Amino acid sequence: MAHTRSALQPLLLSALMALTACGTQSANGAALESKARSLGIEPAMVYVTDVPGYSVALQSVGVIGDHGFGVSYSGPNGGTIELRVDERAFSGPVGCTEATNATRTGQVTCEQEGNHWYRATGTSHSYVLEDADLVIRLSADPGTVDRDVLRQAAEHVHQASAEESARVLPSESRGGQGLPERGDLPANGDGAPQDPAGLFAGTSG
Template structure:
């Protein structure tokens, strides 16, 4: 698997921001946060070209974007961003608990399972346990379910003291490629030019502690 574009330590620095923002994230107005991406929607068809532009604006390959459904957890739209060259990352929050869904190109096998760091951790011995078509991977403080696909890996990761293995397993079982309505719900909208430049992703929304990863309008070409 390709390494994260930013050092793993950067993801670790982001976690406290999201943790302190859990309460704020749940207070974000529903219009901006949108409904759960797994909910049935009856809205008019979404403009696919616009969705592709929004994915390009955060430098993510649209075909890698996945969503999940976790009872009690809400997607934090502001957390959506890129990992690796063109992977995808988003957070789901519930009180003080944060569950990360990440997708990146590469593979995960018995040969390299213990060598790939868990997302958002600074290291530590990784143990691997095969569970059906997935891997359950853990360190002393974190754990995740990893789902190897054709050329990429979907990972659901969280702190062991915040999210139980059963909840993590449920999130992994519910993870799937986003359809157009789910892409519309999860992808950051394009903003007015003059806002945050792509190189400055991770600034804070005014009055909130959740990083704002939305690109300026037109950034996707």
């Protein structure tokens, strides 16, 4: 009997540790969801990407529209990649429909690359892709972020894990100023949320 009891002890300890870890993960996940919603962000809309040399600008994290997500990545040479996630505003596939007239006059370049759409003007360029009912856009100034780097950001974009969400979402210790500034409001004046003409317009704002 003593032998059986000693053999069961490691098994019971492992089971207890597994249950504890599961409970901790669930609690952490619930806390992150609560934090996102307190910032006005829908948790499922928190996406991140990975580009060598680029890091999250924590002060840039904010709401897009009503509950979308926005964040910027700063590069080693001063370049910035903006990541925005919002809901689809229409039922058709993401494409260049809204940019057709501009494309005819040579003002806009818009082309498909696999599951992505690339759009460029003289002052900005972006990659747009769909994920379920969401539209994800990565934008940059072509003078500071070239197309290859922007493509890499688009290829690596994905829904944030719990660990990634914890690193990206602002905490009270990062300034303690309450909600972050919205990522889609103009820098000056009382204008409406920004949504550059082109590939899509989110429903949340």
